[in-house]
Amino acid sequence: MTKINRIxxxxxxxxxxxxxxxxxxxxxxxxxxxxxxxxxxxxxxxxHEWNKMGARxxxxxETWTLDGDGLNDVTFYGGIESGRTxxxxxxxxxxxxxxxxxxxxxTDIPALFENSYSIALDTQLMKIEGVTPTTFLGAKGxxxxxxxxxxxxxxxxxGEASAAIIGGRLYMITFEAPNVYYFDRDIAAYRxxxxxxxxxxxxxxx
Amino acid sequence: MAAWGDSxxxxxxRPMLALLLMAGGAHAALAQEKSGIKEGFALKQGxxxxxxxxxxxxVGAQSTGGMFExxxxxxxxxxxxxxxxxxxxxxxxxxxxxxxDEPIGxxxxxxxxxxxxxSVLADSVIQYQFFPGNRLPTKKRKGVFDWTMGPGVAEIAKxxxxxxxxxxxxxxxxxxxxxxxxxxxAALAYVSVQSGQHRGFAGLVDLHSGDLVWLNADLKMGGDxxxxxxxxxxxxxLLEDFPGSAAFAKSAVKVAAK
Amino acid sequence: MRWLVPLAAAALLSxxxxxxxxxxxxxxxxxxxxxxxxxxxxxxxxxVADETERAMRDSKTVIxxxxxxxxxxxxxCRAVGTxxxxxVRIYIVRQAAFNASMxxxxxxxxxxxxxxxxxxxxxxxxxxxxxxxxxxxxxxxRGYKHERTASDIFAWAGVLAAGAQTYGTARTYQSVQISAxxxxxxxxxxxxxxxxxxxxxxxxxxxxxxxxxxxxxTRAMDEADATxxxxxxxxxxxxxxxxxxxxxxxLERTLYLRQAATEMGKKGEDDQDRxxxxxxxxxxxxxxxxxxxxxFEGTDYLIGELGRAHWTADLLFSRGELYRxxxxxxDLVSATTFYRDAIAQDPANAEAYRGLGLAQLRSxxxxxxxxxxKYLAMRPDAPDAAMISTLVQ
Numbered sequence: 001m002t003k004i005n006r007i008x009x010x011x012x013x014x015x016x017x018x019x020x021x022x023x024x025x026x027x028x029x030x031x032x033x034x035x036x037x038x039x040x041x042x043x044x045x046x047x048h049e050w051n052k053m054g055a056r057x058x059x060x061x062e063t064w065t066l067d068g069d070g071l072n073d074v075t076f077y078g079g080i081e082s083g084r085t086x087x088x089x090x091x092x093x094x095x096x097x098x099x100x101x102x103x104x105x106x107t108d109i110p111a112l113f114e115n116s117y118s119i120a121l122d123t124q125l126m127k128i129e130g131v132t133p134t135t136f137l138g139a140k141g142x143x144x145x146x147x148x149x150x151x152x153x154x155x156x157x158x159g160e161a162s163a164a165i166i167g168g169r170l171y172m173i174t175f176e177a178p179n180v181y182y183f184d185r186d187i188a189a190y191r192x193x194x195x196x197x198x199x200x201x202x203x204x205x206x
Numbered sequence: 207m208a209a210w211g212d213s214x215x216x217x218x219x220r221p222m223l224a225l226l227l228m229a230g231g232a233h234a235a236l237a238q239e240k241s242g243i244k245e246g247f248a249l250k251q252g253x254x255x256x257x258x259x260x261x262x263x264x265v266g267a268q269s270t271g272g273m274f275e276x277x278x279x280x281x282x283x284x285x286x287x288x289x290x291x292x293x294x295x296x297x298x299x300x301x302x303x304x305x306x307d308e309p310i311g312x313x314x315x316x317x318x319x320x321x322x323x324x325s326v327l328a329d330s331v332i333q334y335q336f337f338p339g340n341r342l343p344t345k346k347r348k349g350v351f352d353w354t355m356g357p358g359v360a361e362i363a364k365x366x367x368x369x370x371x372x373x374x375x376x377x378x379x380x381x382x383x384x385x386x387x388x389x390x391x392a393a394l395a396y397v398s399v400q401s402g403q404h405r406g407f408a409g410l411v412d413l414h415s416g417d418l419v420w421l422n423a424d425l426k427m428g429g430d431x432x433x434x435x436x437x438x439x440x441x442x443x444l445l446e447d448f449p450g451s452a453a454f455a456k457s458a459v460k461v462a463a464k
Numbered sequence: 465m466r467w468l469v470p471l472a473a474a475a476l477l478s479x480x481x482x483x484x485x486x487x488x489x490x491x492x493x494x495x496x497x498x499x500x501x502x503x504x505x506x507x508x509x510x511x512v513a514d515e516t517e518r519a520m521r522d523s524k525t526v527i528x529x530x531x532x533x534x535x536x537x538x539x540x541c542r543a544v545g546t547x548x549x550x551x552v553r554i555y556i557v558r559q560a561a562f563n564a565s566m567x568x569x570x571x572x573x574x575x576x577x578x579x580x581x582x583x584x585x586x587x588x589x590x591x592x593x594x595x596x597x598x599x600x601x602x603x604x605x606r607g608y609k610h611e612r613t614a615s616d617i618f619a620w621a622g623v624l625a626a627g628a629q630t631y632g633t634a635r636t637y638q639s640v641q642i643s644a645x646x647x648x649x650x651x652x653x654x655x656x657x658x659x660x661x662x663x664x665x666x667x668x669x670x671x672x673x674x675x676x677x678x679x680x681x682t683r684a685m686d687e688a689d690a691t692x693x694x695x696x697x698x699x700x701x702x703x704x705x706x707x708x709x710x711x712x713x714x715l716e717r718t719l720y721l722r723q724a725a726t727e728m729g730k731k732g733e734d735d736q737d738r739x740x741x742x743x744x745x746x747x748x749x750x751x752x753x754x755x756x757x758x759x760f761e762g763t764d765y766l767i768g769e770l771g772r773a774h775w776t777a778d779l780l781f782s783r784g785e786l787y788r789x790x791x792x793x794x795d796l797v798s799a800t801t802f803y804r805d806a807i808a809q810d811p812a813n814a815e816a817y818r819g820l821g822l823a824q825l826r827s828x829x830x831x832x833x834x835x836x837x838k839y840l841a842m843r844p845d846a847p848d849a850a851m852i853s854t855l856v857q
Binding site: 097101103111125130 | 753756758825
């Protein structure tokens with residue numbers, strides 16, 4: 001989930017933003033080549049090309065998209081450590097986000113995710129729809145579906161996630177899209193990404 | 207990467223208030239108007255029926271501090287004027303235009319869903335293809351204009367016999383006197399203040415495939431939509447480069463220039 | 465002042481201090497009726513309010529339950545009288561904050577967080593009457609003008625995000641930047657005092673016990689303090705409590721309310737039973753919403769207050785959930801106690817077995833498996849049944 005772009009849009013809408021800040025632009029992810037994501041050992045081999053967004057939701061996360069994160073958004077969480085939030089807090093003081101703990105059970109992960117979104121988006125309408133066990137990254141994992149809406153938009157969105165706790169860190173891949181057309185169209189591409197996901201070697205220093 | 211997010215927040219939420227107030231306009235340094243068309247798409251005059259979806263129109267004033275103040279009278283005038291201007295403009299095009307009814311019940315939800323999706327889609331085109339700064343690599347390629355609402359969009363035109371749907375969004379914030387004065391003072395200080403904001407987009411969707419075949423986005427439009435002549439000019443800008451509309455654009459400009 | 469203020473109300477408001485309250489508590493002014501917008505500003509504001517209301521009607525955040533809506537409407541009518549309450553449209557919005565507001569066009573919005581926090585019907589009447597007083601005194605318009613001339617955009621940045629609580633809120637609110645629903649109305653101390661006095665007048669003519677009117681404010685402030693404490697902040701501004709948005713209420717206010725209540729010298733009802741009955745089926749959901757806020761201290765304070773009279777199963781369960789969510793080793797032990805107490809009161813509470821089992825497992829206590837088995841037996845079609853089964857092996 002790229003919150004930074006939303007902040008940009010909100011700021012732009014109230015006439016605040018200046019010229020676009022200098023940031024590493026969006027990059028192309030070519031088809032078929034394994035690539036480490038989210039500054040972590042999590043490695044994906046995509047079966048077709050994607051765009052990697054320059055803006056990141058948090059320090060250990062990364063977003064890919066086909067048409068723009070408002071239309072399809074695959075976000076990787078690579079090794080969230082105990083005591084960290086899932087993504088960057090907009091207001092640490094007034095809206096602190098819940099934090100991951102290595103002692104959490106897998107059943108706690110959907111709740112962590114749900115509360116994080118409902119605080120960040122200021123909504124009671126974030127809903128987890130179904131929680132099932134799965135195998136993810138070769139370990140016991142949890143899979144869940146969800147639905148939500150951003151507060152400044154009318155579009156209803158659906159989401160799906162797979163997560164596992166490995167070595168005391170949380171690894172998760174989520175997919176979100178408007179529930180009109182885009183979710184159904186792109187879910188297969190997301191599932192292919194999840195199926196290809198592996199724990200590779202830790203990335204070399206960049 | 208974390209640094210950018212943090213510095214953005216620092217930028218927005220910390221002082222230099224005056225400077226920030228003055229730096230209005232998201233794309234101040236960038237191109238203001240752009241349109242895109244699907245590769246190979248052309249619309250022959252008289253060949254199609256177009257469903258005009260209820261436009262989203264917001265008109266108000268922009269206070270000294272940059273706040274949007276909604277103005278009911280202006281919005282009502284704009285809706286009337288833009289509606290009339292759209293009627294004339296489309297009739298010049300030689301394609302039949304059907305104004306979409308206000309649906310009720312389940313159909314209303316579907317219509318709301320698609321109008322909402324269109325806004326998100328147009329935002330994406332504007333952010334990730336049209337204007338430099340944040341473009342996606344797959345969208346930057348020459349000749350590529352690959353956007354869609356999905357074939358389900360035909361639902362909103364059920365029973366109308368329409369081949370295309372035209373979506374329009376228009377927003378005007380007129381700079382108040384205070385804002386204009388601020389602009390003058392700011393200019394003396396070599397700071398650029400945008401007074402007023404007039405942006406909009408118009409998009410054409412092929413109802414058979416769901417593809418977006420044309421989008422025109424303009425972040426700095428002209429014409430005062432509170433007057434009939436201004437609304438005509440605005441519609442001309444919104445529908446500039448409308449597929450198959452070279453004749454249309456010329457005649458609209460003549461009308462505005464009178 | 466460009467809006468119409470009923471003459472009687474004006475007399476009521478001129479320079480009244482608490483000390484003079486005894487002398488200057490006049491009769492409830494006759495109601496001037498619904499106000500129509502006169503000026504350009506007002507029409508603009510009405511337009512926004514009307515559009516918000518249209519979005520509200522279709523919104524997924526609004527609770528449409530007929531019984532609950534009728535109950536709240538009845539409370540409003542008992543609080544301010546039938547003359548005033550006809551024409552008010554009430555919307556109960558699912559948001560965990562303590563808030564209620566009234567737009568200039570007569571639309572009243574009540575957050576479920578408010579319904580969770582008031583202890584009885586008299587308290588609910590006090591809060592809603594207070595909002596109605598702002599509406600009758602046209603304070604909303606004044607607030608709008610005030611904000612318009614203030615150049616503080618950053619006050620709005622938060623409102624942008626927080627104000628739009630409708631599920632289907634349009635792009636409008638990216639650019640409109642104000643919430644017609646009222647989190648925008650920053651009333652200063654004077655306006656609050658004016659509204660307090662007028663609402664005391666409503667309540668004097670109402671069937672309610674005036675001694676109930678001051679407490680809710682104190683508890684709201686105490687809760688905000690608890691929240692701040694939990695976040696290691698100083699709660700110098702009570703903006704965590706949406707109702708008190710941009711100005712601090714203070715002890716003086718609670719004091720003069722108490723004093724006015726005593727001087728009224730009237731007895732009245734708190735209608736606790738009717739209130740509890742109406743809210744019984746809703747409280748678990750409102751508590752669940754509150755738990756999602758990630759506010760341990762504030763929620764613990766609130767649950768403690770609600771349980772002061774009597775710890776019911778739903779409160780014990782919620783407290784268990786709260787502690788389990790924070791998840792420190794000691795918290796998990798406390799949580800198991802709360803869940804067990806909940807089960808003792810209500811053995812059919814499957815969710816409590818789930819919570820108990822998860823808390824135990826997280827403490828590496830294998831007994832958790834048994835509790836989870838019980839949960840699965842009671843709720844074989846739970847949305848997370850498959851997941852829970854894997855924990856039981």
